[in-house]
Amino acid sequence: MSGSTGEAAERTALEVRGLGRQYGRRWVLRDATFRLPAGRVCGLVGPNGAGKTTMLEIVAGLREASAGEARVFGEPAGGAQARQRVAFLPQEKPLFARFTVAETLRLGHELNPRWDQELAEGFVRAGSVPLDAKVGRLSGGQRTRVALAVALGKRPDLVLLDEPLADLDPLVRRQTVAALLGEVAERGITVLLSSHLVAELDTLCDYLLLVAEGGLQLAGDVDEIISVHRTLTAPTDRIPTGPDGLPAGLEHHTVVEIHGDQRYTTALVRPGGPVGGVWEDSAPTLEEVVLAYLAQNGSAPLISPNSYVPGVGSEVVK
Amino acid sequence: MRYYIERRRGVAAYQQIVEQTKRAVRAGALKPGDRLPTAREVAETCAVNPNTTLKAYRELDRDGVVELRQGVGTFIAAAAADRSHAPAAESPLYAELAEWTGRALAAGLLEEDVRDLVELALQERQQTAAGTARSSTDKRNGGRG
Amino acid sequence: MSTMAQTHRADGGSPGLPGRRTRARGFGPSGMAWLVWRQHRTAFLLLLATAAVATAGLAWLAQDASSAVAAAESAHPSPGATATLDTAYQRLELLGLALAGLPVLIGMFIGAPLFAGDLETGTAKFVGVQSYGRWNWVATKLGMAAVFAGAAALSTGIAMKALWTPLANHMAVNADFTSTGGFDTTGPVAVALAVLGLLIGAAAGLLTRRTLPAMVVTLVALLAVKTVWSEMRMMFATTVTKTTGGGRFGDGDSPKVPDNALEVDTSYVTGDGSLRGWGTCSNANDASACLRREGVVGWSKEYLPYSHMDAMQWAATGALAGLILLTAGVLVYAVRRALR
Numbered sequence: 148m149s150g151s152t153g154e155a156a157e158r159t160a161l162e163v164r165g166l167g168r169q170y171g172r173r174w175v176l177r178d179a180t181f182r183l184p185a186g187r188v189c190g191l192v193g194p195n196g197a198g199k200t201t202m203l204e205i206v207a208g209l210r211e212a213s214a215g216e217a218r219v220f221g222e223p224a225g226g227a228q229a230r231q232r233v234a235f236l237p238q239e240k241p242l243f244a245r246f247t248v249a250e251t252l253r254l255g256h257e258l259n260p261r262w263d264q265e266l267a268e269g270f271v272r273a274g275s276v277p278l279d280a281k282v283g284r285l286s287g288g289q290r291t292r293v294a295l296a297v298a299l300g301k302r303p304d305l306v307l308l309d310e311p312l313a314d315l316d317p318l319v320r321r322q323t324v325a326a327l328l329g330e331v332a333e334r335g336i337t338v339l340l341s342s343h344l345v346a347e348l349d350t351l352c353d354y355l356l357l358v359a360e361g362g363l364q365l366a367g368d369v370d371e372i373i374s375v376h377r378t379l380t381a382p383t384d385r386i387p388t389g390p391d392g393l394p395a396g397l398e399h400h401t402v403v404e405i406h407g408d409q410r411y412t413t414a415l416v417r418p419g420g421p422v423g424g425v426w427e428d429s430a431p432t433l434e435e436v437v438l439a440y441l442a443q444n445g446s447a448p449l450i451s452p453n454s455y456v457p458g459v460g461s462e463v464v465k
Numbered sequence: 466m467r468y469y470i471e472r473r474r475g476v477a478a479y480q481q482i483v484e485q486t487k488r489a490v491r492a493g494a495l496k497p498g499d500r501l502p503t504a505r506e507v508a509e510t511c512a513v514n515p516n517t518t519l520k521a522y523r524e525l526d527r528d529g530v531v532e533l534r535q536g537v538g539t540f541i542a543a544a545a546a547d548r549s550h551a552p553a554a555e556s557p558l559y560a561e562l563a564e565w566t567g568r569a570l571a572a573g574l575l576e577e578d579v580r581d582l583v584e585l586a587l588q589e590r591q592q593t594a595a596g597t598a599r600s601s602t603d604k605r606n607g608g609r610g
Numbered sequence: 611m612s613t614m615a616q617t618h619r620a621d622g623g624s625p626g627l628p629g630r631r632t633r634a635r636g637f638g639p640s641g642m643a644w645l646v647w648r649q650h651r652t653a654f655l656l657l658l659a660t661a662a663v664a665t666a667g668l669a670w671l672a673q674d675a676s677s678a679v680a681a682a683e684s685a686h687p688s689p690g691a692t693a694t695l696d697t698a699y700q701r702l703e704l705l706g707l708a709l710a711g712l713p714v715l716i717g718m719f720i721g722a723p724l725f726a727g728d729l730e731t732g733t734a735k736f737v738g739v740q741s742y743g744r745w746n747w748v749a750t751k752l753g754m755a756a757v758f759a760g761a762a763a764l765s766t767g768i769a770m771k772a773l774w775t776p777l778a779n780h781m782a783v784n785a786d787f788t789s790t791g792g793f794d795t796t797g798p799v800a801v802a803l804a805v806l807g808l809l810i811g812a813a814a815g816l817l818t819r820r821t822l823p824a825m826v827v828t829l830v831a832l833l834a835v836k837t838v839w840s841e842m843r844m845m846f847a848t849t850v851t852k853t854t855g856g857g858r859f860g861d862g863d864s865p866k867v868p869d870n871a872l873e874v875d876t877s878y879v880t881g882d883g884s885l886r887g888w889g890t891c892s893n894a895n896d897a898s899a900c901l902r903r904e905g906v907v908g909w910s911k912e913y914l915p916y917s918h919m920d921a922m923q924w925a926a927t928g929a930l931a932g933l934i935l936l937t938a939g940v941l942v943y944a945v946r947r948a949l950r
Contacts, residue, residue, distance in 0.1 A: 207739050235739040241732030257644045258740035321512050328508035332515030350478045353516040
């Protein structure tokens, strides 16, 4: 049970504790624990098979957890209360191909007591999708827009998007992101979206969750995450070896990941002191940070206090 | 006044909004009382996270450049007028820069290179001022120029 | 990648309109029922149209059969009247067999695609994430499909019964009202079988998650059920037994059964009430002496009067209801398995 109550629970959009799911004897999601503050646009990244889709489906109420629990604004995921406050857009964006766009919106209206027809219709019209067109004949971008319209028309407080941009061309991707973020600005919706397109996450997301084999590796504000990391580069042949056999000059830092060839060696670190010696120092992009954490072995997780669930799992590293 | 949000190395989107707004005020393109686009408008035109825009506006508010009026919008503060120089475009500095830019492009540099060089010069300036006294060269520019 | 946003001048600005709930209601179903009707209306309407045509055709033939029976029963029937009656009877058997296929059609074309279609295209997920729970969806789908399937079976069953009754009353011995064609196509049994077919189809769809395999599985399963059911049917019959005694067991002494009754068994009865097969002593030189030695004192005849058919159908329906509940249990398991 969640220890948080009342106002505190309201400020947390999603709390996941020890969440796991197994199919047969195989665990596809194991011991996921984090907290997502309300009002954020959160990117969920991780390698294939880390159970991102399964986790979103559990939160959306489509699947049951085999272990642990997920709470949406304090309510158990999948329950009648949570179901009304969560919208989920599966990766394949399933819609009834034989319905017209108008009928698809009618479905949203018939199946959701909080439905906002004006919003949904406006969202569809803004993408110049004809209301009388059959869904089966729409382009990928138009389909995504209609599916998003149904999700947003539900007037959810938490929107879950599974790889929403994966199959869209860059222009449509941008339009879709812009339209989604417009609604986020208007309504203060919390968004949790999984994506492979790490490069696109930095203007889209202000929060990041990175899950990998060993559990949650990185969680917190995007700006914060970037600001506590530095990329250090040096010509490989000029790096002296330190007393412990590692490259010298990195002793004071937490090295997240280091790689290099005969010419250059690059390390992503959380600095613990001044940077010096042969190392050149620059600010990393979000993509570099994410890739470094995906490549590392799980030895240096960074969990920001606002995503930390007290009493569960690893310590706060901040 | 337009925001150009670029996915550039090491410059967060909110910093870009802050910088560009300040620049527009300095150049006189934005005047006291002008309303900045809402977070929604920036989101819909630039695909930028509204929290990023709001963060930038809060920082501009702290710096006294804008005034956040609850439920109304974000406006260029009256005090910001003091920060605006005489229209920058008329200054001799601009003429010099324009002339230099022309030369750079004629020498075959790309627009991107020009921007990088200006950025680099500013960065070195900042680092000297901060006293970290370590010349730092963006490694991307190492082989170019 | 660079993007832009236009600033607003001090006097400009357009505040966003607050969202408003609009409920434009027309006639017809609402909520989940709207979705189920919209999605399956073609199948439902086709079923109803087929049932309506069949009902009308059977009603017309029933009129025909009634007049044929009347003509055959008149004081001086013409030779043609008997022939007409024979045709009517042969047609009855064919129609009965055809109509017995209705539950299979319902299972294959309404039951099997009911959920398999949504699982195949992913729309089960789409519906599953709306505000109502999945059980609401499952129950509405099954409920509406069952109503249409039941209505189709009920109306064709009434018409079939109307066609059957005059012929059964006239030619009792030939018209086996416990056969597939007569028993399974009329009254509550027809409705129960239609619902069972629907549920088996739906369960197959949930288990296979694909429409085409589900249809095949449904066909096979329903044919198996029908075969077993044909063997079980007589279990629900309450028969009447007539015996003769006093040593009257000659061929002419066999007891008479009512015209429209169905003979189930004929045997000899001994003095102590036990039965001897009809073939007893059939190879003996002196059958009568042989039978006397066996202690046979008369005939025993077991038969099923036509008037017992209703009770038998209700008893059978009770058993089918049990089977329906069993299938519903499988279905609940299949829903949990498919959607969790």
